Amino acid sequence: MHIDDTIVAIATASGEGAIGIVRLSGKDAVQIADRVFQAANRVKLGKADSHTVHHGFIHDEKGQQVDEVLATVFRSPRSYTGEDLVEIGAHGGMKILKNILSLFLRTGARQADPGEFTRRAFLNGRMDLAQAEAVLDLIRAKTDQSVTAAMSQLKGELSKRIQELKERLMLLYAHMEAYLDFPEDHLDVYSNEEFENRFKQVTENLRTLIHSYAKGEIVREGALVVIVGRPNVGKSSLMNALLERDRAIVSDIPGTTRDVLEESIEIGGFWIRLVDMAGLGRESDHPLDREAALRAEKYLEEGDLFLWMVDATANSFEEDLKIKKRLLEKPVISVANKTDLIPKTKWGELRQKTGENDFCFISATAREGLGRLEGQIEAYCLQQDKGTESILITRARHKQALEHSLEALLRSHAAFLQKESLEFVTVDLKAALDALKELVGEIYSEDLLDLIFQEFCVGK
Numbered sequence: 001m002h003i004d005d006t007i008v009a010i011a012t013a014s015g016e017g018a019i020g021i022v023r024l025s026g027k028d029a030v031q032i033a034d035r036v037f038q039a040a041n042r043v044k045l046g047k048a049d050s051h052t053v054h055h056g057f058i059h060d061e062k063g064q065q066v067d068e069v070l071a072t073v074f075r076s077p078r079s080y081t082g083e084d085l086v087e088i089g090a091h092g093g094m095k096i097l098k099n100i101l102s103l104f105l106r107t108g109a110r111q112a113d114p115g116e117f118t119r120r121a122f123l124n125g126r127m128d129l130a131q132a133e134a135v136l137d138l139i140r141a142k143t144d145q146s147v148t149a150a151m152s153q154l155k156g157e158l159s160k161r162i163q164e165l166k167e168r169l170m171l172l173y174a175h176m177e178a179y180l181d182f183p184e185d186h187l188d189v190y191s192n193e194e195f196e197n198r199f200k201q202v203t204e205n206l207r208t209l210i211h212s213y214a215k216g217e218i219v220r221e222g223a224l225v226v227i228v229g230r231p232n233v234g235k236s237s238l239m240n241a242l243l244e245r246d247r248a249i250v251s252d253i254p255g256t257t258r259d260v261l262e263e264s265i266e267i268g269g270f271w272i273r274l275v276d277m278a279g280l281g282r283e284s285d286h287p288l289d290r291e292a293a294l295r296a297e298k299y300l301e302e303g304d305l306f307l308w309m310v311d312a313t314a315n316s317f318e319e320d321l322k323i324k325k326r327l328l329e330k331p332v333i334s335v336a337n338k339t340d341l342i343p344k345t346k347w348g349e350l351r352q353k354t355g356e357n358d359f360c361f362i363s364a365t366a367r368e369g370l371g372r373l374e375g376q377i378e379a380y381c382l383q384q385d386k387g388t389e390s391i392l393i394t395r396a397r398h399k400q401a402l403e404h405s406l407e408a409l410l411r412s413h414a415a416f417l418q419k420e421s422l423e424f425v426t427v428d429l430k431a432a433l434d435a436l437k438e439l440v441g442e443i444y445s446e447d448l449l450d451l452i453f454q455e456f457c458v459g460k
Contacts, residue, residue, distance in 0.1 A: 003120050006032055007112035008104040010097050011459030017092030022100045023459060024086045024109060025117055030073060033086040035107045036060070036100075037071050045086065050075030058088065058100055066103065067096050081117050082124030115456025119449060122441060128159050129441025129452070133395060136456055137220060142264070142271045149219045149392050158391050158398075161209070162436050165202055169409075169433045172198050176426045199413040206406040209391070213399040215384040216392035218304065222264060222271035223381055226299050228327070229309035230319045231278075234337040237364035238309065239263070239276040242374070260295045268378030275299055305331045305380050307373075310354065312336040312346075312361070317354050333376050334359045340366045397452075398439055405435035 006026025012019070024033055034045050039056040048054060052073055058066040070089040079085040090096055105111060113119075115136075122132045134153035141147040152158070172195065227235045243263055260277040277296045306327050310320045324332070334356045339347070340363035351357050360376060362369030393399050412428035437443045 003123055006109045007116055007120075008032075008101060008109035009112035009117070009459040010101055011087070011117075012092065012097075014094065016094065020090050020092040020094075020097040021459070022088040022090065022097060022104065023112075023117065024088075024104060025079070025081045025083050025112075025120060026109070027084060028108060029084040029086045032104060032108045033071060033088070036066075036103050037069070037088070039071070045071060045073055048073045050078055058090070058103065060099075060103055061106070066099050067091055069100075077124070077126075080126065081120040082126045083120060112458055113453075114458050115453030115460060116458075118456060118460055119453045122449075127154075128156075129444065130158050130162070130398065130439060131156055132441070133397075133452060135460065137394065139457075139460065142222075143219075143266055143269050145219045145269045146271065149216065149394055152391065153394070158393075159440050161205075161391055162440050165205055165405075166433060166436050168198055168202050169429065169436070172202075173426060173429045173433060176422050176429065180422050180426070195416070199409070199416065203406065203409055203413065206402055206409065209393055210399060210402050210406065212391065213393040213396075215381070216394035217396075218270060218381050218384055219392060220394035222273045223304045223377075224273045224275065224299070224302060225305045225307065225377060226275040226277070226303035227307045227309055228277070228300070228323060230323060233309045233311040233320075234364045235276050235309055236261075238307070238335070238337065238362070239274060241364045241367055241370055242274060260299060267374050268381065270378060270381040272377065275303070300326065303330070305333065305377065307335050308332050309335045309337055310350075312339045312350055313341050321354065331380055333373070333380070335373065336361050337364055339363050340368060401435050401439040405432045405439075408432035408435060 004027065006024060006028040008022065008024045011021040011023040030045050030048075036058050037045060037054075037056055038059060039045070039054045041054075043054070045054065050073060054071045054073070055069075056071060057068055060066055067090045072087045072089065074080070074085040074087075076082060076084050088100060090100055101111075118127075118132050118135050121127050122129055127135075131154055134150050138147065138150035138154060141150050175195070227238055229235055239261065243265055260275060262273055262275050265272050265274060277299060308320075308324050308327060310317060314320075324334075334354075336347070336350055336359040339361045347359070347361060351359065360369065360373045362373055364370075393402065408428045408431035412425050412432060415424045415428065434443055
């Protein structure tokens with residue numbers, strides 16, 4: 001990708017609004033803006049200082065007024081992209097914004113690719129790769145917790161932690177390299193307790209960061225909470241009750257739900273991806289039922305938390321218990337539904353028949369007991385991070401880079417403990433260091449950047 005030209009895009013969301021932004025960035029951004037913008041005081045933007053706002057009008061090639069706007073000038077390198085940048089604040093109708101965009105395209109700018117403004121910010125050293133990814137996370141954040149996590153990463157808190165680890169590894173690597181120049185001193189390095197402590201400290205820090213991904217993924221992506229149970233226990237009624245609207249069709253006919261339904265809600269500050277699927281244990285030769293069963297298997301593999309649901313009015317729970325066996329070693333909340341139809345004195349009998357002592361008793365149709373169930377879901381999300389690490393790893397790419405660094409560091413440490421040649425120790429030590437550099441973008445490929453920035457909107 002070339003970054004020596006000037007790009008333009010509509011930076012605000014599609015649709016009508018009071019204000020819309022058209023953004024220009026590149027070496028000719030100010031000159032291109034001056035071709036179509038006329039300030040009310042007749043002063044050219046080319047003479048304007050950085051971080052100044054100018055009232056005026058956009059005119060097309062025929063001199064016709066397109067809109068009354070505010071033009072904001074940001075000079076390199078003190079701009080979002082590190083280049084000269086101009087933002088046109090126009091009225092927020094899409095027709096007006098598209099007319100201004102087309103005008104800039106005709107006067108020398110190029111349509112920006114998805115995420116190209118932030119990509120240029122990274123390439124120009126305005127932010128590292130982890131911070132660039134945080135821009136998108138902040139835009140997509142749906143809860144206060146996800147906003148906090150994204151802001152932390154955007155401010156560079158993760159990058160600072162990675163820098164600290166890199167410095168420790170660099171110091172270790174430099175000392176090892178120094179010993180390579182003096183082979184007669186090799187025995188001294190193996191008995192150096194300071195080196196051993198550094199290996200252990202960085203190893204522990206890497207493990208702590210990796211461990212934080214369990215909660216970080218939930219904060220960023222949302223917890224996948226799957227309602228499971230045999231047909232007609234009230235799974236769809238529970239989904240509707242939690243959503244507080246009728247999303248799933250409910251009837252007394254077993255097998256009403258065939259397709260998998262997924263909706264999102266916020267519980268206790270966490271984004272929850274709630275899944276209602278066809279009842280398990282129901283055999284059918286119908287092709288739609290077979291497809292539903294295949295989709296159900298996918299969610300049984302990928303779910304973060306399962307709500308195992310039973311009908312409290314049932315006489316037998318043999319099929320329910322078979323379903324629960326499929327959830328062994330998975331996080332499960334046991335839910336007894338339709339408790340409004342039986343006296344509380346029967347609850348103990350239910351526990352005895354199922355062998356489950358920790359039921360969450362609810363009535364989905366009467367909206368009873370839902371507060372306790374939501375509390376248990378929130379508690380699950382909170383307990384995913386039991387460590388002391390305040391920084392959360394929220395992206396799989398970051399976790400993978402940390403894991404690669406840890407694996408290489410463990411190999412290096414093992415070679416050090418076995419007093420192997422320092423060449424073997426330093427090779428893996430450098431690999432551990434390079435993995436951390438890849439996380440923050442000190443080492444990168446164009447393919448990686450394409451993969452990251454294609455998720456962005458065009459104007460960002």
